[in-house]
Amino acid sequence: MVKRKRLSSLKDRFFSGRALSWAVIVTLVLVFLPLYRLDPNRVVLGPPVYFAQVLSVSPMLWLVVLLGVIVTFFLRGAFQEFFLLLVALSLWCFPTLTWPQAGQLSQELRVSPDVAFWLVQVLAISRVLVRKKASRRLVVTLRIVVLGVSLATLLGGGCAALSVIKEANSAQVFERLGQHLSLTVGAMVGALIVGVPLGAAAARSRWGKLLFQSVSLLQTIPSIALFGLLMVLLAGLTRSFPSLQSWGVRGIGATPVEVALTLWAILPLASAVQAGLRMVPSDVIRAAQGLGFTPSEVFWKVELPLAMPSALAGFRVAVVQTMGNATLAPLIGGGGLGWFLFQGIGQTSPDMVVLGVLLVLIVTGVADQLLKLLINAQQRRLRNVAFEV
Amino acid sequence: MSLLKFDDVSVFYQGIPAVQNLSFTLQEGELSVLVGPSGCGKSTTIRLVNRLLTPTTGKIFYQNQPLSQFVPETLRRSMGYSIQGVGLFPHWTVAQNIAAVPQLLKWPSSRLQPRVDEVLELVGLEASRFRRKLPAELSGGEAQRVGIARALAADPPLLLMDEPFGAVDALQRARLQKVLLSLQQHVKKTILLVTHDLDEAVLLADRLLVLQQGRLVQHASPAEVLRNPATPFVQEFLGADRALKYLMRFRALEVMEPYQVSGEISTQEQVSYDSNLREVFSLMVALGKETLLVVQDQRVVGKVHKTTIENLAAQDSAR
Numbered sequence: 222m223v224k225r226k227r228l229s230s231l232k233d234r235f236f237s238g239r240a241l242s243w244a245v246i247v248t249l250v251l252v253f254l255p256l257y258r259l260d261p262n263r264v265v266l267g268p269p270v271y272f273a274q275v276l277s278v279s280p281m282l283w284l285v286v287l288l289g290v291i292v293t294f295f296l297r298g299a300f301q302e303f304f305l306l307l308v309a310l311s312l313w314c315f316p317t318l319t320w321p322q323a324g325q326l327s328q329e330l331r332v333s334p335d336v337a338f339w340l341v342q343v344l345a346i347s348r349v350l351v352r353k354k355a356s357r358r359l360v361v362t363l364r365i366v367v368l369g370v371s372l373a374t375l376l377g378g379g380c381a382a383l384s385v386i387k388e389a390n391s392a393q394v395f396e397r398l399g400q401h402l403s404l405t406v407g408a409m410v411g412a413l414i415v416g417v418p419l420g421a422a423a424a425r426s427r428w429g430k431l432l433f434q435s436v437s438l439l440q441t442i443p444s445i446a447l448f449g450l451l452m453v454l455l456a457g458l459t460r461s462f463p464s465l466q467s468w469g470v471r472g473i474g475a476t477p478v479e480v481a482l483t484l485w486a487i488l489p490l491a492s493a494v495q496a497g498l499r500m501v502p503s504d505v506i507r508a509a510q511g512l513g514f515t516p517s518e519v520f521w522k523v524e525l526p527l528a529m530p531s532a533l534a535g536f537r538v539a540v541v542q543t544m545g546n547a548t549l550a551p552l553i554g555g556g557g558l559g560w561f562l563f564q565g566i567g568q569t570s571p572d573m574v575v576l577g578v579l580l581v582l583i584v585t586g587v588a589d590q591l592l593k594l595l596i597n598a599q600q601r602r603l604r605n606v607a608f609e610v
Numbered sequence: 611m612s613l614l615k616f617d618d619v620s621v622f623y624q625g626i627p628a629v630q631n632l633s634f635t636l637q638e639g640e641l642s643v644l645v646g647p648s649g650c651g652k653s654t655t656i657r658l659v660n661r662l663l664t665p666t667t668g669k670i671f672y673q674n675q676p677l678s679q680f681v682p683e684t685l686r687r688s689m690g691y692s693i694q695g696v697g698l699f700p701h702w703t704v705a706q707n708i709a710a711v712p713q714l715l716k717w718p719s720s721r722l723q724p725r726v727d728e729v730l731e732l733v734g735l736e737a738s739r740f741r742r743k744l745p746a747e748l749s750g751g752e753a754q755r756v757g758i759a760r761a762l763a764a765d766p767p768l769l770l771m772d773e774p775f776g777a778v779d780a781l782q783r784a785r786l787q788k789v790l791l792s793l794q795q796h797v798k799k800t801i802l803l804v805t806h807d808l809d810e811a812v813l814l815a816d817r818l819l820v821l822q823q824g825r826l827v828q829h830a831s832p833a834e835v836l837r838n839p840a841t842p843f844v845q846e847f848l849g850a851d852r853a854l855k856y857l858m859r860f861r862a863l864e865v866m867e868p869y870q871v872s873g874e875i876s877t878q879e880q881v882s883y884d885s886n887l888r889e890v891f892s893l894m895v896a897l898g899k900e901t902l903l904v905v906q907d908q909r910v911v912g913k914v915h916k917t918t919i920e921n922l923a924a925q926d927s928a929r
Contacts, residue, residue: 508697511660511770512711512760513686526701 240297254337279319309345314379400556408482420494451477478555493535497528619668646821690761694776698745751782857887866912
């Protein structure tokens with residue numbers, strides 16, 4: 222009786238069902254699926270390499286990884302998350318630490334991430350995302366530690382031997398990143414200028430609603446078709462009005478991309494503004510009118526602040542969507558992070574494609590989280606006090 | 611001086627009359643109640659006053675000037691306005707809500723807080739407790755009080771109240787009516803109040819305006835209306851118990867005979883000094899008593915006889 226009780230408390234402590242399943246899945250993935258590929262060169266795919274095989278290349282280092290995995294069996298919560306992230310991170314830098322020393326890597330031979338590698342990354346990130354309350358200080362601290370270590374490893378060349386990283390020329394990455402961000406910012410400014418008044422108009426007048434519906438039709442035009450259309454349209458415009466060229470208006474390049482991205486971003490933004498304004502209780506508006514607010518005071522002091530939460534959520538959606546859409550910009554010479562994708566496809570280099578995808582994912586994810594923080598902060602401020610009386 | 615005057619005002623919605631040939635004058639310092647069944651045009655009438663609606667024909671005068679000469683917003687800022695749904699601004703604190711109109715009127719900020727506290731106390735809310743609350747943290751009755759405080763904040767000469775107690779339960783409603791009456795004793799505003807509840811109208815009004823299908827059928831004091839209904843419609847609207855309704859206008863204090871008593875008294879046989887005579891009378895019937903003791907501050911101050919009340923009601927309907 223006593224023994225069973227002790228056993229169960231031991232079980233509770235170390236083997237909580239959910240925490241255990243994370244560790245089991247990660248272990249199974251690492252053991253049974255190929256971890257890397259040894260490609261003979263940039264284009265040709267090579268044979269898979271399993272965990273057992275890399276263990277023999279540099280036993281000491283890989284034992285550390287194994288130990289990390291084993292540790293995750295006995296942890297739960299914040300610390301399990303931490304160790305899973307470390308294991309995922311270690312997969313990035315261990316090729317650099319092992320193969321060159323072992324002298325097995327010729328100039329051409331490349332270590333590419335394979336299925337198990339990516340699955341472990343996905344699992345670790347999922348482990349982060351499933352946590353509902355991320356406000357505990359411990360969780361935040363551990364995540365910051367992981368983030369710092371990752372950045373340090375990356376910038377310190379710790380991942381240099383991995384094929385995907387080899388594709389990343391840092392000057393190139395920053396240039397494309399800059400283009401990507403400027404495309405997004407430009408499109409969002411345009412979308413704000415058009416979308417917010419459009420949403421407001423749609424919420425209050427029949428004409429606005431009609432206009433809104435016709436704009437939402439734009440959303441149904443496939444992206445490539447819209448690019449093509451804009452190319453023809455803008456090229457025609459510059460032929461008729463050559464002076465436009467000095468403003469940077471051209472059929473190819475950033476201009477048509479900006480226009481297309483703006484057009485796509487208008488709808489989510491405008492519909493969020495419209496929905497927010499619709500949700501403002503009608504008796505609040507009637508009271509404001511009856512107390513002597515002018516129509517513009519009703520809008521700026523009452524309707525807009527009350528529509529803000531919905532509008533900001535729509536803005537966040539629009540930003541994320543625009544960052545994704547901006548990936549298509551290289552199709553008409555617009556640059557941005559999509560450049561890696563299309564170059565990779567052109568050169569049949571899977572690593573370069575993967576690099577492009579990774580960069581887009583990271584940038585979009587970071588932007589999304591930053592906006593979430595900003596919106597939460599704004600809401601808290603609004604709730605505290607708008608102004609003192 | 612007449613503060614507000616309607617001169618043969620009619621409003622048509624797509625050819626259908628909402629109010630017709632409305633003429634009346636509001637006397638300053640009086641609480642006038644627009645009363646009538648739903649659809650009689652009472653809400654239309656009050657919306658005409660602050661120019662949320664414009665008359666199709668006829669003229670309205672405010673402070674002896676045609677209403678159309680005022681800028682609508684300026685006009686509205688000079689009239690308090692309280693509505694059924696309250697419509698407090700959910701993103702502003704109670705204090706900010708109350709200070710809304712004074713801020714539109716560009717009052718110096720040093721005057722805002724004292725004024726907010728003053729009107730909060732007027733409607734019976736403790737300023738220090740309620741100032742910083744958000745509307746979502748208020749009960750229905752408290753929200754209504756804040757709504758009234760907001761209407762009073764800029765000290766307007768005229769107060770418009772459109773079914774101000776329509777959205778609260780009977781108990782809260784009775785409390786709010788008392789708040790309004792005691793408040794009116796202090797501020798002596800000209801108030802135009804709309805209600806479909808006849809009891810409320812009789813209880814609150816200095817003057818009743820009874821509307822029927824967009825027409826003003828009687829404009830008189832509650833006593834006069836109850837005594838001499840102008841038309842069969844008014845008589846029917848008042849109901850068979852109009853003699854009892856008349857009793858609501860009096861308080862126990864006003865008809866009691868002074869009386870002192872020492873020692874224990876049964877709690878059942880006493881009424882509060884500010885109970886109205888209809889309440890007192892129904893308690894007498896329920897208890898089968900001929901007299902009840904009147905209590906103020908937990909002290910017996912007098913007693914009321916059933917015959918006094920009966921005489922009052924009978925004498926009045928006989929007249």
